[in-house]
Every structure is written in C-alpha cells, then in structure tokens.
Amino acid sequence: MSASPSPCISLGSEAIEAGPSPRRASVGVQVGSGAGAIMVGGGAPIVVQSMTYTDTADIEGTAAQVAALARAGSELVRITVDRPEAAAAVPHIRDRLDQMGCDVPLIGDFHYIGHKLLADHPACAEALAKYRINPGNVGFKDKRDTQFSMIVEFAIKYGKTVRIGANWGSLDQELLTTLMDENARSNKPIEAAAVMREAMVQSALLSAARAEELGLKRDRIILSAKVSDVQHLIAVYRMLARRSDYALHLGLTEAGMGTKGVVASSAALGILLQQGIGDTIRVSLTPEPGGDRTLEVKVGQEILQTMGLRTFVPLVAACPGCGRTTSTVFQELARDIQTYIRDEMPNWRARYPGVETLNVAVMGCIVNGPGESKHADIGISLPGTGEMPSAPVFIDGQKAMTLRGEGIAAEFKVIVQDYIERRFGGAQSAAE
Numbered sequence: 001m002s003a004s005p006s007p008c009i010s011l012g013s014e015a016i017e018a019g020p021s022p023r024r025a026s027v028g029v030q031v032g033s034g035a036g037a038i039m040v041g042g043g044a045p046i047v048v049q050s051m052t053y054t055d056t057a058d059i060e061g062t063a064a065q066v067a068a069l070a071r072a073g074s075e076l077v078r079i080t081v082d083r084p085e086a087a088a089a090v091p092h093i094r095d096r097l098d099q100m101g102c103d104v105p106l107i108g109d110f111h112y113i114g115h116k117l118l119a120d121h122p123a124c125a126e127a128l129a130k131y132r133i134n135p136g137n138v139g140f141k142d143k144r145d146t147q148f149s150m151i152v153e154f155a156i157k158y159g160k161t162v163r164i165g166a167n168w169g170s171l172d173q174e175l176l177t178t179l180m181d182e183n184a185r186s187n188k189p190i191e192a193a194a195v196m197r198e199a200m201v202q203s204a205l206l207s208a209a210r211a212e213e214l215g216l217k218r219d220r221i222i223l224s225a226k227v228s229d230v231q232h233l234i235a236v237y238r239m240l241a242r243r244s245d246y247a248l249h250l251g252l253t254e255a256g257m258g259t260k261g262v263v264a265s266s267a268a269l270g271i272l273l274q275q276g277i278g279d280t281i282r283v284s285l286t287p288e289p290g291g292d293r294t295l296e297v298k299v300g301q302e303i304l305q306t307m308g309l310r311t312f313v314p315l316v317a318a319c320p321g322c323g324r325t326t327s328t329v330f331q332e333l334a335r336d337i338q339t340y341i342r343d344e345m346p347n348w349r350a351r352y353p354g355v356e357t358l359n360v361a362v363m364g365c366i367v368n369g370p371g372e373s374k375h376a377d378i379g380i381s382l383p384g385t386g387e388m389p390s391a392p393v394f395i396d397g398q399k400a401m402t403l404r405g406e407g408i409a410a411e412f413k414v415i416v417q418d419y420i421e422r423r424f425g426g427a428q429s430a431a432e
Contacts, residue, residue, distance in 0.1 A: 032129035036103030041247030047280035049076035056086035063096040070104040072294035078107035087121040105129030115150035136170040226253035250278040257286040314358035330364035352424035
C-alpha cells in the first residue's frame with residue numbers, strides 16, 4: 001500500500017476495480033483518553049460503533065441512549081451536532097455519562113456548520129473524542145478549504161481524532177464534475193458508476209492529505225466511503241484500502257429496516273472483513289417504530305463473532321425446526337437461553353473472564369441433537385415428535401444427565417449457570 005495518496009485529480013486504472021486483497025491498517029488510531037480510550041487499527045481488534053437517534057439537545061434522553069448502546073457493547077457512539085443547542089448540550093451529556101460510570105468515547109457528527117459550532121462552543125470541542133467531517137458538505141467553493149481547515153485545527157488543538165467520511169449521497173460535486181468531464185474526454189471512457197466510486201475515494205484521500213498538510217498526524221485520521229449498494233461498497237473500500245494505510249471505518253449507509261438491513265450489511269461487511277479490510281464497523285439499521293436501537297450493535301457484534309474475528313457473547317446453536325420438532329419447547333428454550341445470556345452478560349463479563357467463548361446448543365430432536373450438543377461446551381437435545389419425553393444434557397462432549405418433566409427449561413438454565421461458575425469463576429479468583 002502507498003504511504004500517502006497522490007494529490008492529483010485524475011482517473012486511474014483502479015476506478016475499474018480489481019486486484020489483490022490488502023491487509024488491515026498498519027496505523028493505529030486512539031479515540032478518546034483515559035480508561036475509556038479505544039484503539040482503531042494498528043492490529044487492534046475491530047471496533048463496533050453505533051449512533052444515537054435522539055435530539056442531542058435533549059441531554060437526558062441522549063445520555064440514556066448512549067449508555068444503553070454502550071451497555072449493549074458499542075465501543076464508540078456517535079451523536080449528531082447540527083445546531084448551537086446540540087453543541088451546547090454535548091459537554092453536559094459527557095458529564096452525565098461520567099456520572100453514570102459510562103466512559104464510552106463520543107463522536108461528533110458535523111455537517112455544513114461544524115466549523116462554526118466548534119468555534120462557538122469550545123466545551124463541545126473538548127468533550128468529544130472524535131469529529132466526523134463529510135468532505136462533500138464541509139463547505140462549498142472557496143469556503144470549503146477554510147471551513148475544513150478550521151475543523152482540523154480544532155482537532156489538533158484539542159488532541160482529537162478525525163473521521164473523514166465521504167458518502168455518495170452527499171459527494172463533492174466539484175470533484176465529481178471534474179472526473180466526469182475528464183472521463184467524457186477519454187479515448188476509453190468508463191461507466192459513470194466507476195467514476196463515482198473514484199470520486200468518493202479521491203474525496204477521502206485528498207481531504208486526508210490536506211489534513212496532514214495542516215498538521216494532523218496520520219494516527220489521528222480514520223477514513224470512510226459509504227454507499228448503500230453492496231457491490232459498490234465492496235469496490236470502493238477495496239480501492240481505498242489499496243491506496244492508503246489509514247484506519248478504515250466500514251458501514252453500508254442507509255442499510256434499511258429489518259432483515260433487509262441485516263442481510264445487506266452482513267453481506268457487504270462480511271466480504272470486506274474477510275479480505276482484511278476494515279478496522280471499525282457500524283451497522284446502519286433503520287429501527288422499527290419504537291424499536292430498540294441496540295439491535296444494530298448486536299448485529300455488528302454477531303457479524304464479527306460469526307466470522308471468528310472477535311468474541312462478545314456465548315454462542316447459542318439451535319436447529320431450525322422441522323416436521324420432527326412440532327413441539328415449541330426447543331424454540332422457547334433457545335429463545336430463553338439466548339435472552340438469558342444477553343441479559344446476564346454485563347455482569348458475567350466482570351465476574352467470569354472468558355465467558356464470551358462459551359458455546360451452547362439447544363436442539364429439537366434426535367437426528368442432529370446429540371451430535372451438536374456434544375460439539376458444544378454444554379448442550380441439550382430436546383425430544384422431537386414421537387420421541388421419548390427426555391432431554392439428554394451433554395457437558396464438554398460427554399452425556400452428563402437426562403432431564404424430564406415440565407421444568408426442563410428452568411433446570412437447564414441452572415445447569416448453564418453452574419457450568420459457567422465452575423469453568424470461568426476461577427479466572428476471576430485468580431485475578432483477585
């Protein structure tokens with residue numbers, strides 16, 4: 001990978017997109033300070049982050065949502081800073097979080113007037129751990145460089161990290177027009193979508209180069225280039241990763257609601273992560289009305305854990321059900337165990353170091369039930385249709401007992417808790 005991007009504006013062969021997979025960023029970026037500081041890139045674990053949807057001017061509401069996201073496992077949380085009332089609230093949100101014992105770093109999301117908000121609200125500039133700049137709307141024409149420079153200079157002054165985030169919904173139109181015109185004059189013009197991808201990459205790289213010229217260190221810069229189309233996202237990030245060694249933030253922007261958003265994000269991020277691209281991720285799910293914002297955190301964690309890149313919570317394997325499993329007992333038990341584990345994890349992390357590596361199986365009949373249960377650390381094989389009303393429990397690959405009767409679910413939870421205490425409780429005692 002090149003040490004720094006070329007400052008020239010021109011179409012390269014990479015606009016067509018091809019080539020080998022690069023490694024993750026060699027440059028590590030620290031976001032925040034003190035006990036809550038998070039490393040991004042430089043060999044650090046891939047970081048999960050999220051964003052609030054509260055009105056930032058609502059101090060209590062925003063602090064509560066930030067804390068909920070952090071409890072769910074979000075290691076960085078971004079908040080909108082779009083007007084003076086929001087900027088004035090930021091230091092109070094930080095104070096409120098500190099009072100709650102929540103040291104998660106806060107990222108300020110700035111568009112259009114970020115330079116003015118930081119200038120008018122120095123306490124906001126200081127309270128944030130990172131600033132997010134969109135090079136497509138940081139300023140226009142002759143004001144662009146001045147306003148971009150002001151934000152970077154505030155970051156330097158206060159020792160903050162900057163994410164330079166291009167987005168195809170708000171792309172730098174001057175740069176795009178220049179590249180489109182050049183492409184039209186070319187003897188071998190490429191498709192318009194490829195020119196747009198090139199414009200996104202150049203927007204991020206040229207802005208990063210300018211930030212470095214102003215004095216912002218490379219280990220204070222994170223780049224992103226978000227689109228809402230899976231194939232375009234993969235192409236853009238492969239280009240960006242080949243042409244720089246900055247830490248990269250991944251995310252499919254406007255991923256959508258429900259299964260559509262989950263599947264699209266998983267497909268896009270999974271491919272890029274498998275290729276070694278990406279240092280921090282966000283799953284941008286549209287929440288259901290009244291829905292839980294923490295779902296995007298859980299999906300981000302599950303993407304990383306399913307791919308074997310990180311471990312966050314014990315995995316629960318469960319069969320999909322079929323004509324052999326007409327009883328809903330195994331479905332209810334799988335749901336109850338998964339919910340139980342999620343609910344207990346905040347306490348378990350402190351009490352049982354390593355518990356996140358636990359594998360649990362809840363199976364619904366004799367076909368694969370005993371085998372899957374043996375592969376898990378602890379598993380149960382519930383009776384299917386027509387089978388004997390008994391449920392063998394396997395611990396560390398060996399049959400340990402058989403449960404019967406109406407209290408199977410409650411008994412199995414107790415067995416899981418006892419197993420965790422026995423296996424992981426000693427690690428805490430040793431640490432003390």
